[in-house]
Amino acid sequence: MPNETVWMVYILRCSDRTLYTGVTTDPVRRLKQHNAGTGARYTRARLPVTQVYLEQAAGRSEALKREYAIKKLTRIQKLALIRKQRAWV
Secondary structure (H helix, E strand, O other), rough: OOOOEEEEEEEEEOOOOOOOEEEEOOHHHHHHHHHHHEEEEEHOOOOOEEEEEEEOOHHHHHHHHHHHHHOOOOHHHHHHHHHHHEEEE
């Protein structure tokens, strides 16, 4: 059985209440990087950040496509996406 990498799409809520979307293979590590100031430039000035959404993708390409699609959503649509996932948890 091959060791397949699992790609995830995530949304962070920054301290200024803005939302940041990204992709990773290790959400725990990536969140630590963001909060250490070594993540994305956008989040460095908006610390701390909390993960509010996580979605598994079929692969890297699909994760990047989904990230792009989420980034095109309005804030209200992103918040609805987050609420919908939390309702299933």
